[in-house]
Amino acid sequence: MSYWAHFRVWRGDSDKGELVDYPAEVNEGEVVLDIIHRLQQTEAQDLAVRWNCKAGKCGSCSMEINGRPRLACMTRMNTFAEDEVVTVTPLRTFPVIRDLVTDVSFNYTKAREIPSFAPPEGVEPGEYRMQQVDVERSQEFRKCIECYLCQNTCHVVRDHEENKEAFAGPRYLMRIAELDMHPLDSADRQQAAQEEHGLGYCNITKCCTEVCPEHIKITDNALIPLKERVVDRKYDPVVWLGNKLFRRGEAANKNR
Amino acid sequence: MTEMTDVTEHDKTVEVHDYDVVVIGAGGAGLRAAIEARAQGKRTAIISKSLFGKAHTVMAEGGCAAAMGNANPNDNWRVHFGDTMRGGKFLNNWRMAELHAKEAPQRVWEMETYGALFDRTKDGKISQRNFGGHTYPRLAHVGDRTGLELIRTLQQKIVSLQQEDFKATGDYEANIRVFHETTITDLFKADGAIAGCFGYFRSTGTFVRFNAPAIVLATGGVGKSYSVTSNSWEYTGDGHALALRAGATLINMEFLQFHPTGMVWPPSVKGILVTESVRGDGGVLRNSDGKRFMFDYIADVFKDLYATTEEEADRWYTDADNNRRPPELLPRDEVARAINSEVKAGRGTPHGGVYLDVSTRLKPEEILKRLPSMHHQFKELADVDITKEPMEVGPTCHYVMGGVEVDPDTGMSRVPGLFAAGECSGGMHGSNRLGGNSLSDLLVFGRRCGAGASEYVDGLAGRRPAVVETDAAAAVDRALLPFTTAAEGGENPFVVHLELQKTMHELVGIIRKADEMEMALKKLEDIATRTRTVAVQGDRKFNPNWHLALDLRNMLLVSMCVAKAALERQESRGGHTRDDFPVMDADWRHVLLVLSALGEDNVEMVRKEQIPMRPDLLDIFEMDELKKYFTGEELGGHRADQGERA
Ligand SMILES: Cc1cc2nc3c(=O)[nH]c(=O)nc-3n(C[C@H](O)[C@H](O)[C@H](O)COP(=O)(O)OP(=O)(O)OC[C@H]3O[C@@H](n4cnc5c(N)ncnc54)[C@H](O)[C@@H]3O)c2cc1C
Ligand code: SF4
Ligand code: SF4
Ligand code: FES
Numbered sequence: 001m002s003y004w005a006h007f008r009v010w011r012g013d014s015d016k017g018e019l020v021d022y023p024a025e026v027n028e029g030e031v032v033l034d035i036i037h038r039l040q041q042t043e044a045q046d047l048a049v050r051w052n053c054k055a056g057k058c059g060s061c062s063m064e065i066n067g068r069p070r071l072a073c074m075t076r077m078n079t080f081a082e083d084e085v086v087t088v089t090p091l092r093t094f095p096v097i098r099d100l101v102t103d104v105s106f107n108y109t110k111a112r113e114i115p116s117f118a119p120p121e122g123v124e125p126g127e128y129r130m131q132q133v134d135v136e137r138s139q140e141f142r143k144c145i146e147c148y149l150c151q152n153t154c155h156v157v158r159d160h161e162e163n164k165e166a167f168a169g170p171r172y173l174m175r176i177a178e179l180d181m182h183p184l185d186s187a188d189r190q191q192a193a194q195e196e197h198g199l200g201y202c203n204i205t206k207c208c209t210e211v212c213p214e215h216i217k218i219t220d221n222a223l224i225p226l227k228e229r230v231v232d233r234k235y236d237p238v239v240w241l242g243n244k245l246f247r248r249g250e251a252a253n254k255n256r
Numbered sequence: 257m258t259e260m261t262d263v264t265e266h267d268k269t270v271e272v273h274d275y276d277v278v279v280i281g282a283g284g285a286g287l288r289a290a291i292e293a294r295a296q297g298k299r300t301a302i303i304s305k306s307l308f309g310k311a312h313t314v315m316a317e318g319g320c321a322a323a324m325g326n327a328n329p330n331d332n333w334r335v336h337f338g339d340t341m342r343g344g345k346f347l348n349n350w351r352m353a354e355l356h357a358k359e360a361p362q363r364v365w366e367m368e369t370y371g372a373l374f375d376r377t378k379d380g381k382i383s384q385r386n387f388g389g390h391t392y393p394r395l396a397h398v399g400d401r402t403g404l405e406l407i408r409t410l411q412q413k414i415v416s417l418q419q420e421d422f423k424a425t426g427d428y429e430a431n432i433r434v435f436h437e438t439t440i441t442d443l444f445k446a447d448g449a450i451a452g453c454f455g456y457f458r459s460t461g462t463f464v465r466f467n468a469p470a471i472v473l474a475t476g477g478v479g480k481s482y483s484v485t486s487n488s489w490e491y492t493g494d495g496h497a498l499a500l501r502a503g504a505t506l507i508n509m510e511f512l513q514f515h516p517t518g519m520v521w522p523p524s525v526k527g528i529l530v531t532e533s534v535r536g537d538g539g540v541l542r543n544s545d546g547k548r549f550m551f552d553y554i555a556d557v558f559k560d561l562y563a564t565t566e567e568e569a570d571r572w573y574t575d576a577d578n579n580r581r582p583p584e585l586l587p588r589d590e591v592a593r594a595i596n597s598e599v600k601a602g603r604g605t606p607h608g609g610v611y612l613d614v615s616t617r618l619k620p621e622e623i624l625k626r627l628p629s630m631h632h633q634f635k636e637l638a639d640v641d642i643t644k645e646p647m648e649v650g651p652t653c654h655y656v657m658g659g660v661e662v663d664p665d666t667g668m669s670r671v672p673g674l675f676a677a678g679e680c681s682g683g684m685h686g687s688n689r690l691g692g693n694s695l696s697d698l699l700v701f702g703r704r705c706g707a708g709a710s711e712y713v714d715g716l717a718g719r720r721p722a723v724v725e726t727d728a729a730a731a732v733d734r735a736l737l738p739f740t741t742a743a744e745g746g747e748n749p750f751v752v753h754l755e756l757q758k759t760m761h762e763l764v765g766i767i768r769k770a771d772e773m774e775m776a777l778k779k780l781e782d783i784a785t786r787t788r789t790v791a792v793q794g795d796r797k798f799n800p801n802w803h804l805a806l807d808l809r810n811m812l813l814v815s816m817c818v819a820k821a822a823l824e825r826q827e828s829r830g831g832h833t834r835d836d837f838p839v840m841d842a843d844w845r846h847v848l849l850v851l852s853a854l855g856e857d858n859v860e861m862v863r864k865e866q867i868p869m870r871p872d873l874l875d876i877f878e879m880d881e882l883k884k885y886f887t888g889e890e891l892g893g894h895r896a897d898q899g900e901r902a
Contacts, residue, residue, distance in 0.1 A: 013797060029522020029638070041750040045801040046794030050307070052488040055528050055633055057404065058310045074636050097459045098798040108308065112428060116416030117371030125365035126324075129380035135373045139398065142373060142405060146309055182373070 002027045003082050007035060009047065010089040013098050019087065020044075026077050032088065033061055033072040036100075048099035056213055059147030063100050064089045069149045069211045093152040106164060107148050110172045114197065117179055118187035134183040141178040141222055143214045144171060150208035150218060156201045167198035170208035170218050177222035180229065194230045199223070266739065266796070268732050270454075270463040275301045277709045278453060278466045280440050280495065281474030283311035284403075284698030285678025285705070287410035288363075289472045292706025294417055294432045298713060301433050301466060302414070303455070305490050308436040309411045312476050312488055312679075313698065316403025317531035317629065319385055319395025320699070321692035322360035326377050327384040327393035328576070333357040334876050335391050340693060341877075343389040343587045344657075344686020345830045346885040347508070347845055350869045351664040352684040356693070356700050363699035364396050370413040372405055374398055386536040387691040389587040392576075395692040400531050400629045406695055438464060440494070441806055442731040443471065443502040443674070446721035450502070450673030454731040458803065461796020463732060469720045470709040472667070473499060473660060473676040474702065478512075481811045481818075482653035483754075483761040486518055486529040492807040493814030495680035499660045500813060500853040504669035507682040507848045507864075509658035509814075510821035511831035513689055514766045516591035518652025520609035525637045527652040530612065530630060532691045534647075535584045537626050538573055539614035541595070542646070543603035549610075550583035553594035557884045558586060589688045589830050592651040596766055599650065609650035615643055651766055655694065657685045657831055658817070661850065666708030667701055673712060673721075677705040687830025738792045738805035746791035749805040756783050756811060764819045769835045773823040780819060784812050784857055809857070816859050821849040824861060842887045868893075 007022045022043065024035045033051055040047050052058040054073045061072040066080075066087050080086055094102035151169040152158070168176075176193045179185050193199040204227075206219040216222075277293040279286045282304035293300045304311060323336040337357035341348055364382065368374070374396050375383040384393040398405040418428040440455035452467040475495030479487025496506055517530040535541075543549045554562050562583045563569035569582035584591065595610050605611060614623055620643035624631055627642070634640040634647060659682035660669050667675040678698045685693060738749070763776035787809060792802045827841040828834050846866045854860040871893035874882065879896040891897065 027523065030524040031637070034524045040800060041748065041754075045748055045750065045792065046799045048798040048800060052306055052310050052312070052490065053315045054488070054525070055315070056636065057401070057629065058306075058314050058488075060306065060310050076636070101459070101798050103459075104307070112415055112418060116412060116419060119369045119371075125362065125369050128365070128368045130373075130376055131380055132376040132383075135376060139373050139375075142398070142408065143401065144408075145314075145404065179371075182371070185371075 005035065005077065005080070005082065006085045007039070008085055008087040009036075009039070009044070009099070011044075011047070011099050012096065014096050017096065019089075030077045031073055032065055032070075032075040032077065032086070035077065035086075036072065036088070048097070048101045050101055057145060059145035059213075062091055062147045062149050062152070064091060069153050071147060071149070071213050074213060091148070091152040093158050094148075104148055107146070107151055107169070107171065110168045111175070113168065114172050114175050114179075115187060115189070115192070117182065118185055120184045120186050123184070128184060130183045137181045137221070138178045140216055141174050143216055144174070145214060146171065147213060149211045149213065153207050153211045154202075155205065155207060156198075163198075163201060167201045170202070170223065173197060173199055173202065173226065174216070174218050174222040177226040180226065190226070190230045190233050193226055199226060199230065202227075266736050267462065270465050270728065270732065272465045272467065273301065275299050275466055275468045276713050277301075277470045277472065277706070278303065278468040279472045279474060279706075280453065280498075281311065281472075281476065281678070281680075282308055282434065282436065283313035283474060283476055283678060284406050284410065284695060285702040286311070286472065286474030287407070287414060288699050288702030289474060289675075289677055289706035289709070290432060291410065291413055291417065292703045293472075293710050296707065296710035298710050299431050301435060301468070303435045303438050303440055303466075305439050305458070306437065308434050309407060311407060312490060313403045313407045313695070315486075315488070315529070316406070316695055317400040317529065318387060318533040318536070319397035319402045319692045320360075320364060320406065320695035321387070321390060321394045321690065322364045322396055322696050323357060323392075323394060324361045324364065324382060324384065324396070325392075326381040331392040331394060336360070336394065337873070338876050339390050340690060341686070343690040343693075344688050345840065345845070346686065347829065347866075348686030349664055349683030349866075350873055352701070354873060355664060355704070356684060356697055359700045360696040363696065363703065367406070367409050367699070370409050370416075372409040374405070385533060386585065388532055388535065388585045388591070389690040390692065395536075397533070399625075400533050400627050402695065406698075435464070439803065439806070440498065441735050443498050444723045444727050444731075445502060445671065446724055448672065449721045450671060451721035452723045454728065454735075456735060456796075459798050461799065461802070463735065465723070465728060467720075467723055469716055470673045470675065470713050472705045472709055473674070473680050474678045474705075475680045477656045477679045478811070478814045478818075479653045479656070480807075481756060481760045481815045482765070483757040484518065484527040484651075485653040486515060486527055487653070492811045494807065494810045495676065496659060496817070497810035497813045499669060499671075499674065499676060499680075500817075500851070500859065501856060502671050502674060503853070504671045504674055504676075505661045506658055506817055506851045507661045508687070508821075509656070509682075509817040509851055510825050510849060511657035511687045511829075512653060512818065513588055513655040513657060513831045514592045514651040515654035516588055516595050516651055517612055517649040518654075519638065520605070520648050520650045521607040521638060528633070528637070529652065529654065530647060530649050531627070532588070534612060534614050534627060534630060537614065538617040539584070539612050540582070540617065541584050541591070542611045542613060543598045544605060544611075545603055549598055549603070550586065550591065550594060553590060553597075554583050554586065555590060557881075558590070562586060587688055587690065589833070592766060593833060595649070595651055605648045607648050609648040611646040612649045613646035615645060620644075653761075655679065655689055657687060657689055658682045658821070663708075665704065666711070667705035668708055668712065675705045675709050677701040687832060735806065738790060738802055746789035747786055749790040749792065749801050749808055752783060752786050752790055753804060753808060753811070755786075756780075756808070756815060759783065760815050760818070764815075764822055767833050767835050768822055770823060773819050776819045777816070777823070780812060780816055787812055813853075813857060813859065817851045820859060820861050821851065824849055840885075842885060845885055846887075846890065871895075
């Protein structure tokens with residue numbers, strides 16, 4: 001059942017690095033992460049890799065396997081031919097720390113720039129009432145395991161360091177959509193999505209959706225609807241006015 | 257590429273930070289504690305070994321138990337308290353179980369105000385699902401990814417607090433800062449009280465010290481000492497070991513929960529969890545003869561509560577008020593032992609498990625909706641489509657009931673300034689934890705620890721213990737030790753780790769015997785020697801074999817605690833099953849085994865009496881039930897003995 005595979009793993013840090021060849025034993029049912037662990041137990045004790053759950057739930061083990069952004073714990077070895085070279089490299093969009101581990105702080109910075117859930121005024125804990133159909137849209141986005149594969153793949157930032165400042169990336173634009181669709185969120189988010197978080201950079205290529213291990217329809221269900229809301233808002237004077245009036249009304253209520 | 261480095265070349269610089277409260281651990285317990293400490297105006301640091309948002313809590317699937325009564329209005333805190341005590345075989349710290357049952361609903365509702373989106377009932381409330389040992393549907397959930405929802409919500413709440421601070425001060429990290437990928441290896445005391453802690457940044461390998469009068473341990477469990485486990489690499493018992501070395505005590509370490517349903521095939525995923533929701537939602541267990549064997553394993557204490565025929569069990573799913581529950585939903589220890597016995601008797605599956613089948617019980621659409629991540633997990637990792645075929649499952653080391661002995665109300669350990677919450681604390685779950693009671697435990701006692709730590713800091717009135725510089729220097733040397741031994745040619749830490757796991761798995765596993773445990777203790781001594789001389793390759797930058805070399809020390813100390821306590825307790829109860837003492841013994845119920853450190857790498861154990869349960873809590877149960885667990889003289893305060901109280 002078991003065979004020897006040819007692994008080629010990127011070793012190095014932010015200064016320098018190289019692809020190193022390793023022969024590696026593979027047993028039935030194993031995934032790429034198992035092989036990396038076996039290398040640690042044998043000839044590459046100090047090979048750096050992130051992982052936690054080994055079941056596709058934590059989003060730690062993101063890397064590029066034969067050039068494709070993937071979770072190493074969910075990439076079965078039987079998806080490769082036995083004589084195929086398996087090349088494992090760190091995520092390209094983020095700076096390397098060591099071997100397969102990259103500096104993902106970009107994502108934490110972006111997360112902090114998105115205004116948080118704004119709870120409805122006057123609704124006490126325990127009094128929240130929402131229908132299942134209404135929460136389902138946001139729930140789809142909350143399946144996100146923050147593996148950053150979409151952030152790594154999106155061409156807006158993949159080879160364009162200069163866009164990182166202005167663009168939140170698919171995961172965090174989706175976060176805005178999630179809050180915008182939350183039945184009880186009381187903030188206005190659409191304009192900021194466009195003006196502050198770079199929604200306009202997205203040209204709906206769907207590359208993010210393709211790599212999402214949670215199969216979240218990022219582009220179709222989050223980004224496009226968010227763009228439509230922004231557009232409606234800009235060009236439909238009635239919607240625009242409606243929103244304004246509604247918000248004023250709300251503000252007036254608060255003052256009373 | 258890798259070279260040996262001489263320890264004298266190492267950079268011993270230590271970055272120093274000052275905080276009011278330092279929380280070690282960024283799972284549910286740690287994050288909730290930090291939110292509370294910050295709410296009480298304390299400058300708070302959160303430290304975690306993995307990235308922010310990846311702690312073990314993220315893996316929890318089934319749900320969070322809280323008697324909100326949304327699915328069945330008969331539910332209330334008393335019923336939840338009763339279920340928790342029963343599940344723990346009445347060895348629980350009753351005060352913790354009481355606080356937990358009373359406060360869990362409030363903590364869950366609070367999560368909604370932070371932005372959590374739980375699944376809903378028809379009338380728009382939080383939906384609640386059935387789980388083993390819970391009388392009513394009680395688990396708030398989001399499909400089968402409840403832990404992810406919990407941790408993300410708490411993470412986002414912390415971000416929102418940082419945004420508030422940014423507005424006020426221009427600095428996101430003015431009052432609450434997350435130091436992720438940072439491992440704490442030592443705690444410091446001065447004049448008997450907590451003064452700070454020490455560790456390293458994983459990415460650079462450089463050192464950091466936190467001066468703080470209050471530390472909350474929220475480091476989770478110990479499962480990585482076992483070969484078959486649902487736990488991740490983080491579960492090396494760091495908090496347990498740090499507490500011991502700082503002079504605190506551990507209780508209940510003999511009680512480990514082996515979850516009945518872990519994956520058994522393929523080998524590389526052996527141990528990965530199959531959520532109990534599969535059974536809660538209708539999944540049944542069968543042996544290789546196709547028999548629903550759980551009906552044969554209903555212990556006497558549970559006879560009145562569980563269905564005795566398949567027909568009654570099936571009716572329960574639609575009419576829970578008039579039928580008894582299916583025995584698949586017995587507490588986990590019962591189900592795990594039953595599976596173990598079936599496999600031993602030769603009625604197991606080809607890969608040494610039993611069948612768990614939901615495909616014959618629910619429509620494919622239902623399965624996809626209620627158990628999406630289980631469907632995904634089996635499809636991707638085992639080529640099994642759970643809407644069409646049964647799964648193969650067997651027991652896996654899942655949760656440690658034992659942990660730091662704390663004051664129930666404040667979470668403080670025996671060491672002033674040292675607190676513990678979540679899986680690394682002990683007492684709440686007694687000898688066996690009910691599913692769903694951990695996530696609620698994290699929220700209830702995380703918050704209480706945050707409050708307790710804040711109050712403690714206030715009580716110091718500015719008189720903060722100062723870290724002793726020689727202690728700080730010793731911590732640096734201890735952390736660098738594996739590099740020193742490297743020059744002398746020791747073993748690969750990964751190899752020593754495998755040996756430790758094998759020892760615990762085979763000799764102090766689900767079914768225990770005195771001679772095997774004695775052998776385990778001997779082997780542990782030998783492994784301890786090997787651990788002291790493991791050699792690491794490479795430098796200090798994100799170096800997993802160095803990290804493991806340091807974690808090994810903790811795993812060893814904790815394994816020693818488990819083996820010693822398990823050998824001492826001569827009865828079977830909850831997560832502790834003795835082949836040589838197969839029955840539960842009321843004379844052991846009121847005894848706690850308390851462990852403390854003996855030097856740096858050994859432990860000693862004493863027996864301690866439990867505090868008798870308050871009479872009003874005793875009254876929640878019928879006398880007949882209590883008699884199955886308690887000795888006669890312990891029940892004097894019950895209403896039946898006093899004439900019914902008003
Ligand atoms: C697969 C699975 C499913 C589960 N499902 C459920 C469920 O449905 N319901 C339920 O109630 N319970 C469930 N549990 C149990 C529950 O998830 C855990 O008990 C709980 O999440 C533990 O939370 P915690 O806050 O105590 O610790 P964790 O979430 O484990 O966090 C521990 C934290 O401590 C940090 N840490 C550890 N050591 C150090 C150190 N030395 N220095 C710095 N940081 C450190 C870690 O990095 C981490 O951030 C499940 C467990 C598993 C494994
Ligand atoms: S759809 Fe938008 S966000 Fe997604 S990859 Fe394409 S450009 Fe990037
Ligand atoms: S949206 Fe999908 S790909 Fe992007 S971070 Fe979340 S889980 Fe990963
Ligand atoms: S290890 Fe958690 S997603 Fe791979």
